[in-house]
Amino acid sequence: MLRFLIWKDIVVRYKQTVVGIAWIVIQPFVEMLVFTLVFHHFVGITSTDLPYPVFVYIGILVWTYFTAAVHSGAVSLVTARQLLHRMSFPRLYIPFSSIVSKLVDAVFSFAVLCTLLLWFDVPPSITIVWIIPLMMYLAVFAFGISLWLSVLHALYHDVGFIVPYALRILMFLTPVMYPITLVSERWQWLSMMNPVAATIEISRAAIAGTPIPFTMLIVSSWVVLFTLIGGVALFQKLESRFIDVM
Amino acid sequence: MSTPIISVENIAKRYRTGEHHRPMCRSIKEEVTHILSRCCGRHVPQPSREFWALRDVSFDVQKGEIIGVIGRNGAGKSTLIRILAGVTRPTAGQVTIQGTVGTLIGTGLGMHPELNGRENIVLSGGIMGLQKREIEDRLEEILAFSELESFADTPVKYYSNGMHARLSFSVSIYLNRPEILLIDEVLAAGDIAFKQKCFTKLLECVNEGTTIVLVTHAVDYVRQLADRCIYLKNGEINCIGDPATVAGKYLQDAQKPSTILQNA
Numbered sequence: 001m002l003r004f005l006i007w008k009d010i011v012v013r014y015k016q017t018v019v020g021i022a023w024i025v026i027q028p029f030v031e032m033l034v035f036t037l038v039f040h041h042f043v044g045i046t047s048t049d050l051p052y053p054v055f056v057y058i059g060i061l062v063w064t065y066f067t068a069a070v071h072s073g074a075v076s077l078v079t080a081r082q083l084l085h086r087m088s089f090p091r092l093y094i095p096f097s098s099i100v101s102k103l104v105d106a107v108f109s110f111a112v113l114c115t116l117l118l119w120f121d122v123p124p125s126i127t128i129v130w131i132i133p134l135m136m137y138l139a140v141f142a143f144g145i146s147l148w149l150s151v152l153h154a155l156y157h158d159v160g161f162i163v164p165y166a167l168r169i170l171m172f173l174t175p176v177m178y179p180i181t182l183v184s185e186r187w188q189w190l191s192m193m194n195p196v197a198a199t200i201e202i203s204r205a206a207i208a209g210t211p212i213p214f215t216m217l218i219v220s221s222w223v224v225l226f227t228l229i230g231g232v233a234l235f236q237k238l239e240s241r242f243i244d245v246m
Numbered sequence: 247m248s249t250p251i252i253s254v255e256n257i258a259k260r261y262r263t264g265e266h267h268r269p270m271c272r273s274i275k276e277e278v279t280h281i282l283s284r285c286c287g288r289h290v291p292q293p294s295r296e297f298w299a300l301r302d303v304s305f306d307v308q309k310g311e312i313i314g315v316i317g318r319n320g321a322g323k324s325t326l327i328r329i330l331a332g333v334t335r336p337t338a339g340q341v342t343i344q345g346t347v348g349t350l351i352g353t354g355l356g357m358h359p360e361l362n363g364r365e366n367i368v369l370s371g372g373i374m375g376l377q378k379r380e381i382e383d384r385l386e387e388i389l390a391f392s393e394l395e396s397f398a399d400t401p402v403k404y405y406s407n408g409m410h411a412r413l414s415f416s417v418s419i420y421l422n423r424p425e426i427l428l429i430d431e432v433l434a435a436g437d438i439a440f441k442q443k444c445f446t447k448l449l450e451c452v453n454e455g456t457t458i459v460l461v462t463h464a465v466d467y468v469r470q471l472a473d474r475c476i477y478l479k480n481g482e483i484n485c486i487g488d489p490a491t492v493a494g495k496y497l498q499d500a501q502k503p504s505t506i507l508q509n510a
Contacts (some may be wrong), residue, residue, distance in 0.1 A: 001372060002373065004369055004371075012361065083373070086331070087333065087373070088331055088347075204333055241337050243334050244261065
């Protein structure tokens with residue numbers, strides 16, 4: 001059943017847009033061009049180990065997946081209410097399938113990343129394979145957050161308005177367009193705790209072949225763990241309640 | 247008598263009807279004001295009213311029985327079906343079900359308007375837990391039954407209500423082979439010929455041992471199909487028993503308000 005839910009999300013997504021896959025590829029690519037122009041050429045942010053366009057594109061790839069996943073995960077229960085009202089099945093499937101289906105977009109964006117690496121003549125380090133477990137790691141975090149948000153969204157519709165806004169603010173707090181080394185010593189701990197920041201920074205290091213900042217992974221995985229456990233607990237506690245009010 | 251396949255004991259379901267007609271669903275602003283007023287000790291009891299969708303409902307269903315459920319809008323029929331389907335829990339009482347439950351409620355399970363008929367069949371089947379192979383084996387049969395062969399590749403959003411209902415019904419009846427089938431008002435759409443076809447199919451299922459709970463407004467179907475009938479009135483069982491008698495009672499009740507109107 002889970003497989004079919006994921007399949008549905010994917011097929012529907014690509015059917016609705018005329019340009020389909022092209023759209024998924026163009027979006028982060030254009031963002032990369034704009035970010036390079038603004039933050040590299042205008043503001044003067046530089047990256048150390050990778051050309052700035054590649055550097056920023058990795059950030060965009062990870063971030064785009066994260067927002068898309070959290071966004072669809074948050075509204076997933078309300079979107080699937082028809083199904084939820086008709087059949088009894090593990091309701092966790094709903095946010096889970098929306099998180100997983102968004103990974104497909106990330107695969108296409110990754111293809112673009114490979115093209116960029118060739119274009120800028122960056123010999124990818126073998127550690128590039130790290131990106132796969134890293135995306136899984138991020139998906140788990142996105143799932144944890146979605147559990148919180150989807151339940152809250154079912155109970156309070158305000159959440160639907162807050163989520164995009166909160167995500168936009170979070171984007172500036174995450175080293176998408178700047179390297180984490182730019183964050184002052186005093187605030188480093190905050191970035192360390194951010195699982196999205198960890199995913200981005202480690203992906204960059206893995207592609208550049210520089211030492212991987214494992215501390216970030218360890219610190220932020222506690223955040224992921226607590227988000228997930230809390231999310232599952234909340235979901236199960238309110239499960240019988242939200243179904244009646246949706 | 248053997249042990250019943252469905253046993254419902256004194257179930258009740260309470261919904262809260264508050265402001266916005268959205269029970270318990272407050273905006274955060276309201277929630278904050280509510281908490282604040284509570285903290286300041288100026289807690290004004292919310293004007294939340296309780297609504298008992300079901301009250302003290304008990305009955306048993308034997309294996310292979312077709313049981314009709316009739317009643318006016320808001321009598322608790324759909325709530326009963328939802329509880330039997332395990333979608334929502336009763337506030338009080340207990341439901342014991344021995345067997346797999348399938349539902350046929352409204353439009354198809356998880357059908358998506360952007361997908362075409364064929365894709366939706368596969369999707370619904372998948373959601374019901376079937377393997378892709380099994381679904382594909384029966385695909386043509388389903389399309390034939392629903393008489394939608396020529397529209398198999400049309401997105402469902404362009405389907406008429408009748409076509410939609412036909413597809414939903416065919417999918418459920420062919421792919422869903424539960425021991426207990428819960429049907430809520432799906433036979434309403436579709437023409438007479440198709441309905442007859444559905445009845446035949448349903449009776450076929452019953453012969454194979456399926457138990458059916460059929461919720462409908464169409465009293466005639468209940469008389470025609472059901473072995474027993476439940477008449478729900480304001481969340482309580484008004485009477486239960488022989489379909490003809492129960493349906494008669496329901497129709498009699500339904501006449502009353504209109505006569506009052508005429509007198510006024």
